[in-house]
Amino acid sequence: MDYVVEMLNIRKEFPGIVANDDITLKLKKGEIHALLGENGAGKSTLMSILFGLYQADRGQIRVNGKDVNISNPNVANELGIGMVHQHFKLVHNFTVTENIILGLEPKRGLSVDVKSAAKRVKELSEQYGLNVDPNAKIEDVSVGMQQRVEILKMLYRNADILIFDEPTAVLTPQEIEDLMKIMRNLIKEGKSIILITHKLKEIKAVADRCTVIRRGKFIGTVDVDSTTKAQMAEMMVGREVLFSVEKPDKEAGEVILKLDKVSVKSNREGVVAVKDFSLEVKEGEILGLAGVEGNGQSELVEAITGLKDIVSGKIFINGKDISNFSIRERINSGIAHIPEDRQKRGLVLDYTIGQNMVLEIYDRKPFSERGLLNHNAITEYAQQIVEDFDVRAGQGVESVARSLSGGNQQKAIVGREIELNPDLLIAVQPTRGLDVGSIEYIHSRLIEQRNRGKAILLVSLELDEVLNLSDRIAIINSGELVGIVDAKDTNENEIGLMMAGIKRGDTD
Ligand SMILES: Nc1ncnc2c1ncn2[C@@H]1O[C@H](COP(=O)(O)OP(=O)(O)O)[C@@H](O)[C@H]1O
Ligand SMILES: [Mg+2]
Known part of the structure; x- marks a missing residue:
């Protein structure tokens, strides 16, 4: 028997909705099996059933060929099933090790020995390339690291069937790469993985097979290598998906938003997040603001929308100085904000x-x-x-x-x-964590606004998104404008370099 998990004809109904309707998923030993579906398709529900958080109304689960009744997460643990949830369940003022041993029964009246636990955590971290400090406090570590603590938690409990629920939604591109490596390490060490995602790129990068569900229904299981992204997208959405949105040429018109040497304090203590930042966004254009997370984008948007005061400079909408307007007055002046x-x-x-x-x-x-x-x-x-x-x-x-x-x-x-x-629509990460169907939809609505002559400031960490949608691209690094380029006249490499603070034309 080469299946470690078989979920057969699973049904789960919530009041008013059948979240899982006759779904079958079989996980082979040593594979990365993607579970693909749009938001709301029923992926988390199915995995919560496997992890014992919900009981199926109908259907059968087998683990290593044996019928099982996973009535709660403890049973799942005993069967070697672990899960990293979409929202981590860590205690912030505890250390990594304390979090990992939390909830484990101390053996025979002895309390859990934190020191030896920390040693074991360190060993596991090294074995799987997780790079986690057992003694660090959760509140001091990055989101990517917190996720690796969740992974360690599963490994510490000897889980060998690992469920990841949309693990990359919260990660930066670099952290995503690292996670893919970790998953490959886990497979090498004999684990089997179910990876919930709606990102086709990631499925192509790591998964062996992929099960697609749509609106609670089982659509199919495919071999990833021999299936194109377009085919999987169509299975997921139920129609053909266009990966890039048509964008007619358009002359930009009058200046709608003008930033004149704007400086803003950081959300972190003391530092200036945005320095002397000047920019214009015009009628009928999408101006993309590209940058690595945390380079002042959030503060800049907060300054424009009125959530945050500026230290110096001026902000104009349609030629009117709104630098001291309230949030409400800015909305009334024509600013909308996603x-x-x-x-x-x-x-x-x-x-x-x-x-x-x-x-x-x-x-x-x-x-x-x-x-x-x-x-x-x-x-x-x-x-x-x-x-x-x-x-x-x-x-x-x-x-x-x-x-x-x-x-x-x-x-x-x-x-x-x-x-x-609005005259100006500020869209910040408008498609973060969404599936391709919703992304396509939101992109087309943004372009429609542009075609109708609206000014759009698009702030995104997804370089693909910035390149696809923008007419012009401004690059921000450490709160300063590195440069503005024409989207037609640049590429991922150049923007990437500028995001690192290297100006166009700089050589060496
Ligand atoms: N505890 C719950 N009570 C009621 N409805 C729920 C519950 N959990 C999920 N749902 C509904 O079931 C459907 C599937 O949800 P979910 O499994 O979270 O989807 P996915 O993980 O694919 O985004 C959604 O329509 C969701 O609103
Ligand atoms: Mg989910």
Whole structure:
């Protein structure tokens, strides 16, 4: 028997939705098996069943050929199944080792010996190339490192069936490369891996086989080498996917946003994050701001949207100095903002989608009149956005924002901001963590705005995205403008060098 896990005809229903409808997934020993599907397809649900967090309504699970009943995560652990969740479950003021041994039963009345545990953690870290310091505090280490602690946690418990739930969503490109290496090491040491993702590039890079599910249904299992990205994308989305969006040539018009020598303090103590930054974004253009994470992009956007004061310089919209305007006044001046963190800044998660669609404008007519909210007008307005932007939610505008998948939350935010009909749309990481179908959709809506003569400032860590969408690209490094290039007249290499602070024409 060469399957370590067989999940057969699994069904799981939540109130109002069949999250898994007759899904079968078989994991071979020593393979990396990708589980591919759009946001909300049912991937996490299926894996939560394998990890004992949920019980299937129907279907069967076999581990190493034996029927099993995984009634809780302890049973999963005993069967050698480990899982790294989308959101890590680490205690921030504990050390790496303390986190790893947390929850383990001390043997025979002895308390767990932290010293020998730390030694074991170190050995495992070295064996698998994880590069983790057993004594570091979680709050002091990077997100990538925290993820490796989660991996160690599985290894420490002797798991040999490892589930990764969208592990790369939170990582930088370099950390992603490192993780791919680690996965290959794990396979070499005899582990088997299920990798949940919606990134085809990653599947191509590491996976052997791939199971695709769509809206809770099993679509197929394919061999990765002999299947193209386009074929997998089509299985996932259910239609052909265009990987690049058509963008007609267009002359840029008047200057909409003008930054004149803007400096902004860092979100970290003391330092200046943005220094003397000057930039113009014009009507009918997408200006992409490229940079490595943490080079001042966030602070710059916060300064433009009014979340943060500037230290010096001036910000103009349509020629008007808005440097001292409140957030509300800036929105009224024509700025819309798709924020970096859709859950913290984009939506009020406990509000309905309807309420979320009028967050910035509920006090305007017709949504409020003489101090009273007009619920019908709000519902009608929200309904239109939900339809126009393909926001899929169980109970439509009445759905609580929290219950939507990430992709649908993001489509709702994009719809809301575009519906404001702004002169300037600031889109920060608009497709972070989304599947190709949603990415394609959001890209086409951004280009549509540009074609309609809007100015768009696109801030993204995805170089592909910046290159595909932008008309001009500004590169930021350590808070300073390195240069501005024409998107047609540059490439990934040049931008990459500029992101590292090397100006065009610099030789040596
Ligand atoms: N605990 C839950 N209660 C109700 N609905 C849920 C629950 N967990 C997931 N769902 C719903 O089930 C569907 C599949 O979700 P999920 O498995 O998280 O998808 P994926 O991981 O592929 O993005 C979604 O529509 C989601 O809203
Ligand atoms: Mg998920």
